[in-house]
Amino acid sequence: MTQTMKRIVLAARPSGVPTAENFRLEELPLETPGPGQFLARTIWLSLDPYMRGRMNDAKSYAKPVEVGATMEAGCVAEVVASNHDGYAVGDIVVGPIGWTSHGLSDGTGMRKVDPAVAPISTAVGILGMPGLTAWVGLNDIAKAQAGETIVVSAATGAVGSLVGQLARHKGMRVIGVAGGADKCEYAVSELGYDACLDHHAAADAADLSARMTEAAPEGVDVYYENVGGKTLEAVLPNMNAHGRIAVCGIISWYSGAGVKDAQPLPAVWGAILRQRLSVQGFIIFDHYDRFSAFLAEVAPKVRDGKLKYRETVTVGLENAPDAFLDLLSGRNFGKQLVRVGDDPG
Amino acid sequence: MTQTMKRIVLAARPSGVPTAENFRLEELPLETPGPGQFLARTIWLSLDPYMRGRMNDAKSYAKPVEVGATMEAGCVAEVVASNHDGYAVGDIVVGPIGWTSHGLSDGTGMRKVDPAVAPISTAVGILGMPGLTAWVGLNDIAKAQAGETIVVSAATGAVGSLVGQLARHKGMRVIGVAGGADKCEYAVSELGYDACLDHHAAADAADLSARMTEAAPEGVDVYYENVGGKTLEAVLPNMNAHGRIAVCGIISWYSGAGVKDAQPLPAVWGAILRQRLSVQGFIIFDHYDRFSAFLAEVAPKVRDGKLKYRETVTVGLENAPDAFLDLLSGRNFGKQLVRVGDDPG
Numbered sequence: 025m026t027q028t029m030k031r032i033v034l035a036a037r038p039s040g041v042p043t044a045e046n047f048r049l050e051e052l053p054l055e056t057p058g059p060g061q062f063l064a065r066t067i068w069l070s071l072d073p074y075m076r077g078r079m080n081d082a083k084s085y086a087k088p089v090e091v092g093a094t095m096e097a098g099c100v101a102e103v104v105a106s107n108h109d110g111y112a113v114g115d116i117v118v119g120p121i122g123w124t125s126h127g128l129s130d131g132t133g134m135r136k137v138d139p140a141v142a143p144i145s146t147a148v149g150i151l152g153m154p155g156l157t158a159w160v161g162l163n164d165i166a167k168a169q170a171g172e173t174i175v176v177s178a179a180t181g182a183v184g185s186l187v188g189q190l191a192r193h194k195g196m197r198v199i200g201v202a203g204g205a206d207k208c209e210y211a212v213s214e215l216g217y218d219a220c221l222d223h224h225a226a227a228d229a230a231d232l233s234a235r236m237t238e239a240a241p242e243g244v245d246v247y248y249e250n251v252g253g254k255t256l257e258a259v260l261p262n263m264n265a266h267g268r269i270a271v272c273g274i275i276s277w278y279s280g281a282g283v284k285d286a287q288p289l290p291a292v293w294g295a296i297l298r299q300r301l302s303v304q305g306f307i308i309f310d311h312y313d314r315f316s317a318f319l320a321e322v323a324p325k326v327r328d329g330k331l332k333y334r335e336t337v338t339v340g341l342e343n344a345p346d347a348f349l350d351l352l353s354g355r356n357f358g359k360q361l362v363r364v365g366d367d368p369g
Numbered sequence: 370m371t372q373t374m375k376r377i378v379l380a381a382r383p384s385g386v387p388t389a390e391n392f393r394l395e396e397l398p399l400e401t402p403g404p405g406q407f408l409a410r411t412i413w414l415s416l417d418p419y420m421r422g423r424m425n426d427a428k429s430y431a432k433p434v435e436v437g438a439t440m441e442a443g444c445v446a447e448v449v450a451s452n453h454d455g456y457a458v459g460d461i462v463v464g465p466i467g468w469t470s471h472g473l474s475d476g477t478g479m480r481k482v483d484p485a486v487a488p489i490s491t492a493v494g495i496l497g498m499p500g501l502t503a504w505v506g507l508n509d510i511a512k513a514q515a516g517e518t519i520v521v522s523a524a525t526g527a528v529g530s531l532v533g534q535l536a537r538h539k540g541m542r543v544i545g546v547a548g549g550a551d552k553c554e555y556a557v558s559e560l561g562y563d564a565c566l567d568h569h570a571a572a573d574a575a576d577l578s579a580r581m582t583e584a585a586p587e588g589v590d591v592y593y594e595n596v597g598g599k600t601l602e603a604v605l606p607n608m609n610a611h612g613r614i615a616v617c618g619i620i621s622w623y624s625g626a627g628v629k630d631a632q633p634l635p636a637v638w639g640a641i642l643r644q645r646l647s648v649q650g651f652i653i654f655d656h657y658d659r660f661s662a663f664l665a666e667v668a669p670k671v672r673d674g675k676l677k678y679r680e681t682v683t684v685g686l687e688n689a690p691d692a693f694l695d696l697l698s699g700r701n702f703g704k705q706l707v708r709v710g711d712d713p714g
Contacts, residue, residue, distance in 0.1 A: 077643075084643050085610070252638055265430070271642045277635040286633040290622040293597055296650040297616045298422075298429050303648040305641040 027054040030341050031094045031124035038079055041279040042352070046079065047095070047345040054126060061128050062108040064101035066121055069341065069362040070148035071097070071348050072182070073250075076278040085307050095123035095344075098148050100137060102368065111136075118147040123344050125364055139369050142326050149359040150186055150326055150333040151319065157272060157308040158186035159318045161248060162194075165306050166270040170195035172245035175236065175262075176217075177255045180207045180334070182359035183272060185215055186322075187248050189331050192216045196246075199239045201232070201255050203354045210357075214332055229257035229287075236262050246270070252277045257287050260295045271305040279352065334358030372399040375686050376469035379434045383424055386624040387697070391424065392440070392690040399471060406473050407453040409446035411466055414686065414707040415493035416442070416693050417527070418595075421623040430652050440468035440689075443493050445482060447713065456481075461713075463492040468689050470709055484714050487671050494704040495531055495678040496668055502617060502653040503531035504663045506593060507539075510651050511615040515540035517590035520581065520607075521562075522600045525552045525679070527704040528617060530560055531667075532593045534676050537561045541591075544584045546577070546600050548699045555702075559677055574602035574632075581607050591615070597622045602632050605640045616650040624697065679703030 028051050035048035057063045078089045078096055089096055099121035103111050110131055111117065119134035121127035137147045149155065161183075162168050174191045178184040179200025188211065191198045200211040200220035208220035219239040226232035236244070236258055243264035249256060252274030263269070277283055296303060325331040336356040338347035344362045351360045373396050380393035402408045423434045423441055434441055444466035448456050453476055456462065464479035466472035482492045494500065506528075507513050519536045523529040524545025533556065536543045545556040545565035553565035564584040571577035581589070581603055588609035594601060597619030608614070622628055641648060670676040681701040683692035689707045696705045 085645070252635060256634070256638070271638065274635065274638055274642060277639065283633060283635045286635050288628060288631040288633050289601070289637050290597060290619065290628045290631050292634050292637070293594075293601070293616065293619050294622065296648060297619060297652075298650070300430070300650045300652055300655065301648075302650075303641060303646075305643070305645045305647075307642075307645055310645065 028052065029054045029124065029126040031122065032341065032344055033094055034079060034089045034091050036091060037081055038279070041281065042076070042079060042349060044345050044349070049342050055128050057105050057107045057128055059107050061130050062103050062106035062111045063126060063128055064117060064121060065104050065126050066099045066101045066124060066341075066364040067116075067367050068100040068145045068148055069097050069121075069123060069344060069364050070099065070152070070154075071344065071351050071360040071362060072154065073273055073275045073278065073351065075348065076275075076352060085309070096120060097122050098153055099127070099364070100144050100147050101127065102365075116144050118152060123341065125341055141323055144367065144369050145335060145361055146326060146333065148361070149182055149335065150331065151323055153308055154182035154359065155186055155322060156311065156315055156318050158183045159190060159322060160308065160311045160314055161270040161272050161306060162187050162190055162246075164311065164314065165304050166246045166248065166268045168194060168196060168246045168268075173197040173199065173240050173242060174246040174248060175199045175201065175240070175244050175259050176248045176250075177201045177259075178250035178273075178275065178354075179211045179217060179220055180215065180358060181250065181356075182333075184248065184250055185211075185333060185358060186331065188215050188217050190322075193330075197240070199236065199244070201236075201251075201258075207357060210334070214334075223255055226254070226258075229254045232258035233261055243267075248272065249274070251275050253282050253286070260292060263295065263299050263301055265299050267299060267301050269301060269303045271303060275352065275354075336360050338362045340364070373397065374399045374469065374471040376439045376467065377686065377689055378439055379424060379436050381436060382426055383624070386626065387421070387424060387694060389690050389694070394687050400473050402450050402452045402473055404452050406475050407448050407451035407456045408471060408473055409462060409466060410449050410471050411444045411446045411469060411686075411709040412461075412712050413445040413490045413493055414442050414466075414468060414689060414709050415444065415497070415499075416689065416696050416705040416707060417499065418618055418620045418623065418696065420693065421620075421697060430654070441465060442467050443498055444472070444709070445489050445492050446472065447710075461489050463497060468686065470686055486668055489712065489714050490680060490706055491671060491678065493706070494527055494680065495671055495676065496664065498653055499527035499704065500531055500667060501656065501660055501663050503528045504535060504667060505653065505656045505659055506615040506617050506651060507532050507535055507591075509656065509659065510649050511591045511593065511613045513539060513541060513591045513613075518542040518544065518585050518587060519591040519593060520544045520546065520585070520589050520604050521593045521595075522546045523595035523618075523620065523699075524556045524562060524565055525560070525703060526595065526701075527678075529593070529595055530556075530678060530703060531676065533560050533562050535667075538675075542585070544581065544589070546581075546596075546603075552702060555679070559679075568600055571599070571603075574599045577603035578606055588612075593617065594619070596620050598627050598631070605637060608640065608644050608646055610644050612644060612646050614646060614648045616648060620697065620699075681705050683707045685709070
């Protein structure tokens with residue numbers, strides 16, 4: 025009997041908010057590695073907001089996924105067959121495998137994972153791309169300093185939850201913004217945020233802005249931007265002179281929702297001018313040279329429990345599309361993972 | 370017979386575009402200097418776009434002018450009476466005197482001008498605040514580099530004309546945007562711009578953007594922002610990855626015109642993210658520590674004719690309001706000055 029593998033492909037490009045119809049599950053014969061290749065079985069599949077951009081046929085920093093091709097993703101996987109000198113059967117790796125149960129690799133973009141450091145799922149979470157994003161954005165982009173006040177949007181997400189904790193360790197006043205009382209409670213009691221504002225409970229941007237002024241009476245020096253929308257509009261009037269905004273993501277606008285109602289440019293450009301703000305967009309793929317410095321600082325703190333993380337685990341590759349749609353609408357809590365295969369750890 | 374002086378006060382705050390009714394000319398007895406003060410007669414009054422902001426009763430980086438108070442301005446003036454040890458009758462000074470024929474000063478914000486270096490009017494132009502603004506924005510804020518392409522809006526204005534020339538000397542490709550064929554012709558033939566786009570001749574932002582793509586086929590690395598509006602919208606799609614935008618002014622929006630029609634925020638925030646742009650607002654009053662370094666580099670080049678400047682001179686303090694309204698609508702050409710008194714130079 026031929027062994028098979030499963031994958032999820034982009035069935036059609038979405039217009040606006042994606043639906044289950046944009047994805048298709050396919051079953052096909054298991055691939056075998058050629059010379060210099062290895063085959064890995066996916067254990068943990070990472071779902072991340074940037075994937076929404078790859079579904080569009082638009083000029084961006086990375087090529088879009090072609091219709092009919094496997095959706096891209098970073099995965100933690102186990103090598104099950106190898107013709108590659110650097111990888112042996114049983115090795116745990118992390119890299120660009122995709123929304124698939126098995127994948128071939130020549131090692132490009134791959135890295136071995138040491139299961140002794142932390143649970144291997146962290147290699148696509150707090151000790152992987154989202155963690156690096158948090159650390160680079162806070163330190164290299166926003167140049168956050170002790171004694172300053174920071175606002176973190178998507179405060180309990182894979183990136184935001186680490187930004188908030190690192191900022192706290194640095195000696196900053198840390199204000200989160202999250203969607204829901206449960207997330208805000210978690211941000212304060214578990215992650216150590218000084219305050220967390222529930223944007224679901226705010227009537228509009230002005231109301232959220234007033235609540236932020238109460239939580240940050242001395243103004244905001246750094247805004248870690250993950251969402252855009254109402255939260256951005258609420259932060260701007262609270263920004264202190266010479267404040268910095270690290271633009272990491274704008275998830276609320278990825279599917280076009282709220283775009284028409286958004287504040288027009290002049291008010292924002294005026295705030296940048298009058299308050300002498302520095303706004304910098306960044307894409308983590310430009311910053312992988314910082315990975316070892318990041319890991320040296322953060323991995324020991326994760327191992328010792330000084331940095332916390334929370335995962336939402338969806339079981340089964342076939343459920344990845346629904347989990348991704350939940351992520352886009354903020355229904356996940358912490359890092360969104362799909363467990364595709366058994367974790368030996 | 371009592372000697373008199375003249376001044377122009379803010380008669381009423383404007384809503385939208387200012388008119389002559391927002392100003393009032395007053396005549397009053399000439400002031401006499403107290404201990405530690407000197408009296409100066411204004412020779413050159415500088416008109417600058419930032420003054421529009423001071424007319425609003427809004428939170429900004431500087432306090433608004435009170436209704437009934439003298440409009441603020443930097444001026445070149447001659448000391449005519451002095452009880453100040455540092456200033457003697459006949460000294461030429463530059464500093465915050467205002468829209469007035471005579472002013473008292475205790476020396477705060479004042480600096481002596483050496484008439485041997487260049488015509489004294491340059492102390493409020495290419496060798497004064499606008500010149501420093503150009504130099505700081507290009508070097509310290511935008512970190513412009515040889516070999517890069519820069520777009521300069523208000524390309525022939527007091528600030529833009531120096532930005533363009535400094536960028537050219539630095540070895541950049543320099544694209545100007547200005548309003549009118551005469552300004553564009555001057556930008557290319559006199560200031561050395563590689564190209565200059567007439568925004569009056571462009572149907573809309575998309576048309577201007579397409580013309581910019583032709584003029585800068587390899588994209589734009591630095592945008593020196595003086596105007597906002599259509600020009601900003603045209604530049605954004607042309608910005609290269611890791612481009613920098615120095616936000617110096619947004620004159621097209623100062624009086625609210627075009628604000629409602631402006632592009633909404635998501636498109637701009639998306640460009641900042643995807644193209645990893647750095648956007649930094651700055652106000653020159655934060656950067657006066659750079660004045661001597663600026664003057665050391667730029668003054669010799671002005672003296673030797675290697676850097677050009679152009680002035681629009683309006684004669685008579687009573688004509689300052691009309692000249693200011695012209696400035697706001699782009700009807701000036703180069704640095705806008707009012708000659709209030711005789712220039713001994």
